[in-house]
Amino acid sequence: MSAPGNPGAPGLAGNSGSPSDRAAQGRAARKRVPRSAHAGWVPSLDRPDPVAVLERQGRDRLPELLPIRYGRMSASPFAFLRGAAAVMATDLAARPHTGLTVQLCGDAHLLNFGLYASPERALLFDLNDFDETFPGPFEWDVKRLAASVVVAARENGHSETKAHRAAVEATAAYRTSMRRLSRLGELAVWYERLDADTLLPLVRSTRHRRRAQSTLTRARRRTSLQALGKLTEVVDGRRRIIQDPPLLEPAGVPDMAALRKIFSDYRSTLSEERRLLLDRYRFVDAARKVVGVGSVGTRCFIVLLAGRDADDPLFLQIKEARKSVLEEHLPSGPYIHPGHRVVAGQRLLQAASDIFLGWMSGPQGRAYYWRQLRDMKGSAEVAGMSPTELTTYARLCGTALARAHARSGDRIAIAAYLGGGDTFDHAIAEFARSYAVQTTTDHTTLGAAIAAGVVTAAPEV
Template structure:
């Protein structure tokens, strides 16, 4: 009878039992919720902080989205295997979606890398699992269904990690989750209908549609339409033209040669600040309208890059430029990235990264998902995360550690429910601080 080999991944179980991955305990050194929020607000645009608080106050899940740093601290004190991958960092179900590759094929992948950094693979898995519990509760599904979401995501991750760890390396790096293939494989008619509608809408999207939606003609030229306080013009383009030129020259140097040539065919017409997301509110995020000689538009999103929330709990980034950290992490994780993805430094020394705005983007409307759709989405996100981790970390060791039983899946489900409960407690503290006037809010 053959004896099963004790692989390096399995040996880790002695130090970090798989059941321990289900444990959750708050560190006595954990700062208070209000203090954590104030720390996360540091160096944000002060006038936008009340909008951030308002968006986070919508639900425990919205609060969770806005406080990745708090969870990073909580995770850092828990048992983990020390096996590192290129972690997404802020890995929750709303940071996945569809977009077009440079070849114009629609794929499904992770799409937010503000916090990306090499870190423990479990941190991404636990944050994603918890997000499904909170989303299921927000959608008023049963508690047993919420628990099932986390376990299903973890099971998909484990099975997929085993599959991907066996692939030839080049095959793994070439692997994409194409939206049309996902549509063809969907077994539920409800899921198929959602995918079909999303694909049709994305394939019809053009830069001109965005152009006519967010611009206006002023004295024969076009400019981005103000929508205070969410879109407005903080810069005088004429006064700042030299700084803008320097900023874009620095950005252009981060592109590969052919894309640099393409970008040179466009010139800046307008720049506006745009409030985006939940966790990003208050950071400096802008949209730039560029045009070519044929009056064809190109929209770029210019987003401030700050220190990753993971850096206080793992090694510092090897990149001195936070924008480069984001870009290089995104290129490592995604199966294909935007051709205009790059980084630059503003005149005041702040770091930014740039990408196209709304390039045939598919944003899953998770708040409308019923149990069947959310369960299918959980399996897909788990599978995509496994591919990312297998690409950038020791996939075989991670797979061997998890093993073939459901022990790891159950542990992740247990943790996700416990951390979702903690998030709801933190949310109550947060909303009480708002009611008590300790944290300002402004609807927008």
């Protein structure tokens, strides 16, 4: 359903009309939702209890893993925000929206941006989590990003003024990048990317530049070959994935049989040349793995394949795909299969995507998607960032988000809505400040539910 009082967000479609007509559509959206109207956050009297929202999400998850999820979310307000995409989606849907639709990430907080390798082995910076991707109003991603900036700043001990400034800068970077992209041609926008090596000059101080360089170096080392040494051992002459219960456990006989069976279905979703490449690998072992914060409790496996020999590994991750947390609040999307939705959304939003992305249905009709486990993936250490570092990183994330949105939405209309002034920037930052307070309150509510025994938490797992 659409949010009350809003025009239903249309599905993604080709941009039509002249640039001037499209810009006029963007300016017309200001009448529906003035840019200043994004400021502030006041929960409605009938706002759902956040713990109840999380419990509803957990009904079809693996019950033995849910205490890990609640334990991780209870660690801090930022950890709570990471796991509470469903809570924020409900909150955003209760307010009017612009109706300017893009392919949303759906969970665009600071730690869902990062480094990864393109098929050409260039190290890129981009969005890197797409479990909640869905078509919807562009500002929902911007608000989640800005809120995460303020929550992270508060957690790092920054002043409210500096937290507000970081959120303003993230939003301003989004706005100015979208306006720049609105003046480019279609292919130029499609080929736009953020190469990690070109980002270092943006880091001003020598100390901060050293930290950024260290992050790039670590990412380049995160390959399947590195994972082979870290995640496996040789037992009785055979390579096996190491056990680390409950976070990493051997796949049981039924799971192993199912994984082998669905492998061919996954293979069929790849392009022909990638099927040929995949066929050069043989199945070695598989294990169930606990990942992330919000995803804990969903079914996730890693599979070890071997190519030319045992020292030529490929690790793939198989992750359960469920309905996006946005789906109950917006019109239907173009994909029936949740795994197809995730893969298509990732391919649309990222400048370049994993060559092994694919999807299929598994036992009991559950949807899954496949990707490489490690492909030079890396993320920033937001905890402990100084105000200057956080602001720089927030600007980078805002820039990357605009590039992703420009590929799917009407960038000309969005740029016209945003305008050349900073009205939107300050409104979003004010929303972020208020929502950070709400997040802290919700985090406290979860802690109280754990203390009362309403939910069970396993801390530090």
